[in-house]
Every structure is written in C-alpha cells, then in structure tokens.
Amino acid sequence: MKVQRLKWFSLIFALGAIMLLSACHKKTPPPQPPPPAPPAAPTASLTADPNTIDQGQSTTLTWQTTDATDVSISFLGAVQASGSQQVTPASSTTYTLTAKGAGGTQQATTRVTVNALQAPPPPPQVNATEEELFSQNVRDIYFDYDKADIRSSEQAALQGDIGFLRQHPNIQFTIEGHCDERGSTEYNLALGDSRATAVKNALVQSGVNAQSIRTISYGKEKPFCAEHTEACWQENRRGHFVYQK
Amino acid sequence: MGLFRISSILNWMLPKPRLSCRLAVAFSCAILLGLPCTAQDWIKTGTGLGVDKVRLAAPDFKASTQDPKNADLLKTFNDTLWNDLDNAGIFDMVSKSFYPLGDIGTPADVRFEAWSSPPPNAAMLAFGNLGVTGNAMTAQGWLYDVKNVTSPQVLGKQYQDAATSDAARLTAHKFADEIIFRLGGGIPGIAESRIFFVSIRGGHKEIWAMDYDGANQHQITHLGSISLSPRISPDGSRLAFSSLTKNGWEILMYSMDLNRLVSFPRFGGTNLSPAWSPDGTKLAFSSSRSGDPEIYVADQTGANLKRLTSYKGPDVSPVWNRKTGSQIAWVSGRTGLPQIYTMESDGANVQKLTDEGYAVSPAWSPNGQFLVFSWIRHYGPGAPGGDDIYIMDITSKQWVQLTHDGGRNDFPTWSPDGRHVVFQSSRSGKEEIWTMLADGTNQKQLTFSGGNTQPNWSWK
Numbered sequence: 001m002k003v004q005r006l007k008w009f010s011l012i013f014a015l016g017a018i019m020l021l022s023a024c025h026k027k028t029p030p031p032q033p034p035p036p037a038p039p040a041a042p043t044a045s046l047t048a049d050p051n052t053i054d055q056g057q058s059t060t061l062t063w064q065t066t067d068a069t070d071v072s073i074s075f076l077g078a079v080q081a082s083g084s085q086q087v088t089p090a091s092s093t094t095y096t097l098t099a100k101g102a103g104g105t106q107q108a109t110t111r112v113t114v115n116a117l118q119a120p121p122p123p124p125q126v127n128a129t130e131e132e133l134f135s136q137n138v139r140d141i142y143f144d145y146d147k148a149d150i151r152s153s154e155q156a157a158l159q160g161d162i163g164f165l166r167q168h169p170n171i172q173f174t175i176e177g178h179c180d181e182r183g184s185t186e187y188n189l190a191l192g193d194s195r196a197t198a199v200k201n202a203l204v205q206s207g208v209n210a211q212s213i214r215t216i217s218y219g220k221e222k223p224f225c226a227e228h229t230e231a232c233w234q235e236n237r238r239g240h241f242v243y244q245k
Numbered sequence: 246m247g248l249f250r251i252s253s254i255l256n257w258m259l260p261k262p263r264l265s266c267r268l269a270v271a272f273s274c275a276i277l278l279g280l281p282c283t284a285q286d287w288i289k290t291g292t293g294l295g296v297d298k299v300r301l302a303a304p305d306f307k308a309s310t311q312d313p314k315n316a317d318l319l320k321t322f323n324d325t326l327w328n329d330l331d332n333a334g335i336f337d338m339v340s341k342s343f344y345p346l347g348d349i350g351t352p353a354d355v356r357f358e359a360w361s362s363p364p365p366n367a368a369m370l371a372f373g374n375l376g377v378t379g380n381a382m383t384a385q386g387w388l389y390d391v392k393n394v395t396s397p398q399v400l401g402k403q404y405q406d407a408a409t410s411d412a413a414r415l416t417a418h419k420f421a422d423e424i425i426f427r428l429g430g431g432i433p434g435i436a437e438s439r440i441f442f443v444s445i446r447g448g449h450k451e452i453w454a455m456d457y458d459g460a461n462q463h464q465i466t467h468l469g470s471i472s473l474s475p476r477i478s479p480d481g482s483r484l485a486f487s488s489l490t491k492n493g494w495e496i497l498m499y500s501m502d503l504n505r506l507v508s509f510p511r512f513g514g515t516n517l518s519p520a521w522s523p524d525g526t527k528l529a530f531s532s533s534r535s536g537d538p539e540i541y542v543a544d545q546t547g548a549n550l551k552r553l554t555s556y557k558g559p560d561v562s563p564v565w566n567r568k569t570g571s572q573i574a575w576v577s578g579r580t581g582l583p584q585i586y587t588m589e590s591d592g593a594n595v596q597k598l599t600d601e602g603y604a605v606s607p608a609w610s611p612n613g614q615f616l617v618f619s620w621i622r623h624y625g626p627g628a629p630g631g632d633d634i635y636i637m638d639i640t641s642k643q644w645v646q647l648t649h650d651g652g653r654n655d656f657p658t659w660s661p662d663g664r665h666v667v668f669q670s671s672r673s674g675k676e677e678i679w680t681m682l683a684d685g686t687n688q689k690q691l692t693f694s695g696g697n698t699q700p701n702w703s704w705k
Contacts, residue, residue: 146578146581146582146583146603148559182621183583183603183605183621184562184576184583184605184606184619184655184656185473185474185655185656185698185699186473186474186517186518186531186561186562186576186605186606187559187561187562187576187578187583187605189473189487189494189515189517189561190515190517190531190533190538190559190560190561190578191559191578193494193514193515193533193538193559194533194537194538194558194559197533197536197537216489216493216494216515217494217515221450221471
C-alpha cells in the first residue's frame with residue numbers, strides 16, 4: 001500500500017517537475033532565414049502655391065517622394081526626389097509628378113489655374129505703372145567724398161537695381177552723376193562723370209543692356225539739398241537714376 | 246626760410262627798402278618763434294627791381310568847352326583815369342588833398358615847383374582837358390616829368406570820340422594805358438582789357454563780359470542751359486566755353502566778331518574746361534570720350550585730336566605755359582584728392598606740384614614763372630578747411646597764400662601785365678568776382694549781383 005502511494009507520488013512529482021520545468025523557460029524554435037520583404041511602393045506628393053494666378057505671374061511647385069529612384073514632373077522633366085521650383089504657366093495646367101522605384105510607380109498631380117488678363121490697358125497707363133515701378137525699385141547709389149567707386153555698403157542697393165533692370169530690359173534710363181557743394185565746378189563735373197560711368201559699368205557687367213543707359217554729369221550744378229552739413233553733402237554725392245519716357 | 250627764397254624770386258615789383266624791412270621782420274619772426282608767421286606770410290611782388298614806385302599826381306582834367314554835357318563826361322573820365330592809375334600797382338599816387346590850388350588844363354597852367362616840392366613831392370604829373378562840341382568829345386592829355394623843367398614832356402596825346410559815357414571811359418582807359426606803358430617798364434597797361442565770366446543773374450548760367458575794373462557788365466551767350474569755363478582766345482576773336490547741350494557737355498566756340506556760335510566738332514563724353522595755347526593755334530581740354538576724363542589737345546578748329554593723359558581718375562582744367570606754350574599744367578585725381586601737375590605739351594615728363602589737400606584751378610603767369618591756384622590745404626569731414634588762392638614758383642615749388650579773409654576762393658586768372666589776379670570769392674556771402682594785386686594786397690570786389698563765377702582775363 002505504501003509502495004503504491006510512493007509510486008503515485010513520484011509520478012505526480014515527476015509530472016509536476018516536468019510541468020514546472022517546461023514552464024520555466026520557453027521553448028525556442030530553431031532559427032530560420034527571414035522571408036524576403038516585398039519592395040516598398042514609392043510615395044509622391046505635389047502641391048502648387050498659389051494654385052490660382054494671373055497670366056504672367058509665377059507659382060511654386062513643391063514635391064516630396066520616398067522610395068523612388070526616378071522622379072519626373074510634366075513640363076519640367078527629371079527632378080530630384082524632393083524639391084521646389086517656380087513656374088510661370090501661360091494658361092491653366094495640370095502638373096503630374098511620376099515617381100518610379102523598385103516597388104512600383106506612384107503619381108501625384110496638382111492643377112494650376114491661370115486667369116487670363118483683361119483686355120490690355122491703354123499704353124499711357126502701362127508706362128505710368130512702369131515708371132512708378134522704376135522709381136519704387138531702382139535706388140540711387142551714394143558715394144564717399146571725392147570717390148567714384150561703389151562702396152560695399154551700396155552693393156545691396158546695386159544688386160536690387162540690377163535685378164529690377166534685368167527683369168525690365170525695355171526700360172531706357174539716364175544715370176546722373178552728382179557731387180556735393182564743396183570743391184571746384186570743373187573738377188566736380190569730371191568727378192560726377194566718373195560716378196555716373198562707374199554705376200553704368202557695374203550694371204552692364206551684370207547683364208543690363210548698355211544701350212538702355214545714358215550717362216550725364218551735373219557736378220555740383222543741380223544739388224538735391226542746400227544745407228552746409230555732412231548729411232546734405234552725402235545726399236548730393238550720388239548716381240541718380242532717371243526714367244526716360 | 247621759404248619766405249626768404251620766395252621773396253628774392255618774386256621781388257620784381259616792389260621797392261627794395263620796403264622788401265628787406267618786411268623780410269627782416271618775417272625772417273627773424275620765423276627764426277625766433279620757429280613757427281610759420283602767418284601774419285607775415287604775404288609776398289611782395291613788383292616790377293623794376295630796385296626802382297621805387299613812381300610818385301604820380303593826376304589832377305582832374307579841366308573842361309575845355311562850355312557844353313552842358315561836359316560835367317558828366319568829365320566825372321566819368323576823371324574817376325576812370327584815377328582808378329586805372331591807382332590800381333595799376335606801380336604808382337604811389339599823390340593824394341588829391343596835397344595838390345596845389347588852381348585847375349590845370351594845358352601845359353601853360355603847370356607850375357613845376359608847386360608839384361615837385363612838398364607836400365605833393367610828385368615825380369610825374371598827368372593832366373589835360375576834355376570838352377564836347379556838338380556830338381564829338383575831344384580830350385588832350387600830357388604826362389610831365391615835373392623835375393625836368395627844360396623838357397618835361399613824356400607823353401602828349403589827343404583823343405576824339407563820341408560824346409558818350411562809354412567813350413569817356415574808353416578814352417580814360419587809353420590814356421592811362423599810355424602812362425602805364427611808359428612808366429611801368431615797358432609792359433602795356435591793362436586798362437582796356439576785359440574779363441569774361443559766368444553769371445546766373447538771368448536765371449541760367451551764361452557767359453558774360455565786363456571791363457577789367459568791373460564796369461560795362463554785359464551778357465554774351467543766351468543758351469538757356471548751363472554754360473561754364475569761358476576762355477577767350479589770345480587774339481580776342483573767339484571765346485571757347487563748355488556748355489550742357491542735348492548731347493551732353495560740349496566745347497562750344499563763340500565768335501566775338503560775328504556775335505554768334507561757330508561750328509566746333511563734337512567729341513562724345515563729357516567735354517570741359519577748354520584752354521588756348523598762347524599762339525592761339527591749339528586748344529587743350531578735358532574729355533571723357535574714352536570712358537574716363539582725360540586731357541586732350543586739338544587744333545583750334547577741333548581737328549587733330551590727341552590724347553595726353555591716360556590714368557584712371559578725373560583729369561581736368563588744363564592751362565598752357567603762357568610764355569613758352571610748351572608745357573601744360575592741369576588737375577588730376579589719379580591719387581585721390583585732386584592735385585596740380587605739369588607735363589610737356591606732348592604729355593611727357595609728368596611732374597606733381599602739390600602733395601596734400603585739395604588743389605584745383607591752376608593759372609599760369611604771363612612770365613611763365615608762377616602758377617596761381619585754389620587750395621584747400623586741410624580737407625575732409627569736419628576739418629576747418631579754408632579754400633584760398635595760392636601762388637607757387639614752379640621751379641622751386643615754394644608757395645605763398647594770397648587770400649586769408651574767409652569764404653571759398655577759386656578760379657584765379659592772371660592779368661596780361663602779370664601784376665593782377667582776378668578770382669571768385671564767396672566771402673561776401675554770395676559768389677562774386679574780386680581783383681587783387683599778385684601779392685595778395687588791394688583786394689576789391691568787382692561784381693555785386695550774386696552768382697558770378699569763373700573769371701577769365703583777356704590776353705591784352
């Protein structure tokens with residue numbers, strides 16, 4: 001009887017041990033090679049800002065792609081995976097971005113609506129606008145005493161002038177060279193000539209058409225102010241832009 | 246010590262005793278104080294080295310007829326004659342308060358003792374008469390050496406002209422010039438010379454002319470633009486100047502005989518400051534036709550254009566050596582602020598004459614020895630820059646300051662006799678034309694209307 005109970009106990013004990021042991025640590029399956037992952041499909045997005053413009057205006061296309069090796073946009077051709085570009089469509093256009101990768105092809109589109117201009121405004125109105133634009137955007141270049149070279153603090157103004165003038169290649173204008181009241185009539189006329197020429201040369205070197213530019217010196221004959229102060233003297237030492245109608 | 250050397254070079258005008266007295270003071274002053282003695286920094290120039298200034302008496306001319314026009318004409322004549330003699334720079338005019346009583350009109354009226362003794366103590370006596378008959382004015386004038394009783398007459402002249410104020414003035418100028426020529430070492434007087442200048446009094450800068458004493462100011466050009474830098478030709482027939490036309494700044498040529506512009510070529514660029522060679526055959530000027538203002542020379546027709554300078558920087562205001570015609574002085578900004586340079590008339594042998602400040606507007610003396618010019622010796626923002634006329638001996642490069650009375654002084658020009666300088670000054674508050682002796686003394690204002698600049702004295 002005791003022996004039976006002992007066998008029963010050892011059986012239960014062994015089962016319990018086995019159960020306990022097998023519960024203590026998980027059973028790891030043998031490692032297997034992972035199955036090959038399928039290639040990710042490329043993603044693409046394309047936006048235009050603004051997406052409604054007037055004729056002649058520009059808009060900026062901005063796009064983003066992932067997992068693509070070959071990205072192109074209609075009318076632009078091949079482009080980088082992500083980027084932006086300014087475009088000036090003449091009429092309403094749908095731009096399509098195509099992104100190709102190992103995982104397939106993805107497309108994105110955006111539509112830019114171009115509003116046609118009203119009937120062209122009568123010519124005098126156009127000139128007035130151009131002249132106003134000229135005086136708003138083309139800034140005079142100021143000089144140091146007795147100098148005809150363009151100082152570094154004037155480079156920003158000069159670059160701005162160059163930008164505007166290159167965008168409006170049809171404008172004809174004059175550069176007047178002026179000097180302050182000090183010094184001699186004759187020397188100041190020569191110095192004013194050098195100042196006007198210096199400004200013209202800087203423009204021409206940066207792509208402004210030389211044929212559009214006339215230069216003249218006024219020396220100290222036509223000052224902008226008459227006070228005998230440093231401030232007024234600096235005010236007078238300049239290359240002055242005048243729009244030619 | 247610079248003063249000493251300059252005075253020895255420049256003492257061709259004034260008496261020696263006066264010169265060495267002033268000189269000694271200046272010299273010792275300079276030595277003792279070791280400072281530039283600005284009070285003594287005035288030069289003495291003169292003709293006839295060692296000759297005292299002539300003591301000249303010039304009583305009013307007497308009326309020779311009874312005509313009512315006589316009074317005004319005599320006043321004009323007498324005032325003009327006195328001014329011409331007094332301003333000549335070579336006379337010690339006997340004050341009218343010392344004259345013996347009684348009018349003089351003819352040689353018979355002359356009492357020698359009364360004039361040659363104190364108080365007048367005159368060496369020379371100029372006298373005569375003037376009268377109107379009908380529409381004609383007749384004047385008779387004599388110059389007497391009152392110390393030579395037996396043969397006193399140095400000069401006896403008769404003049405006839407219209408009975409007008411202008412004619413009375415001109416006759417006085419002619420008589421004065423005769424006296425000056427005889428007593429001034431053979432150098433002709435300047436009483437009949439003219440000064441060309443720029444005036445804005447009509448609203449635009451135009452070319453004007455006047456007598457050398459400021460009388461008879463009249464307009465020459467009527468271009469309605471900006472006309473500058475008048476330069477009369479040596480023979481007085483043509484006036485070159487610079488004007489702003491629709492093509493830009495051009496050299497224009499005005500015929501004084503025809504009273505109108507005559508043709509002159511266009512060169513392109515900005516063309517300024519014409520200058521005549523002393524033989525009248527060539528014109529030097531500044532042109533920026535190559536892109537940078539340079540000095541050019543052409544024939545007086547404008548043909549045969551030759552470029553003389555080729556340095557970056559404004560080159561302007563050329564002037565020829567008036568004696569030889571073989572050199573040119575001009576202003577160049579090639580090193581920064583404008584300085585005065587000389588070169589041969591073919592462009593060779595460039596010499597720099599000034600080395601500081603802002604120097605412009607050179608004018609070459611008739612004897613070829615000196616330049617006068619305008620100089621701001623201390624320049625720049627905030628500096629107390631005086632803009633004054635200076636005279637420089639070209640060989641030694643030593644200079645003396647001629648104006649000290651403030652204002653901006655510029656554009657000096659020499660008289661034909663080399664004894665006077667006329668210039669522009671703003672010291673009165675407006676820009677006007679002034680005259681002075683070439684030693685800086687006797688400064689007098691000639692114009693009064695404001696905006697009168699850039700004088701140019703005729704060559705005779």
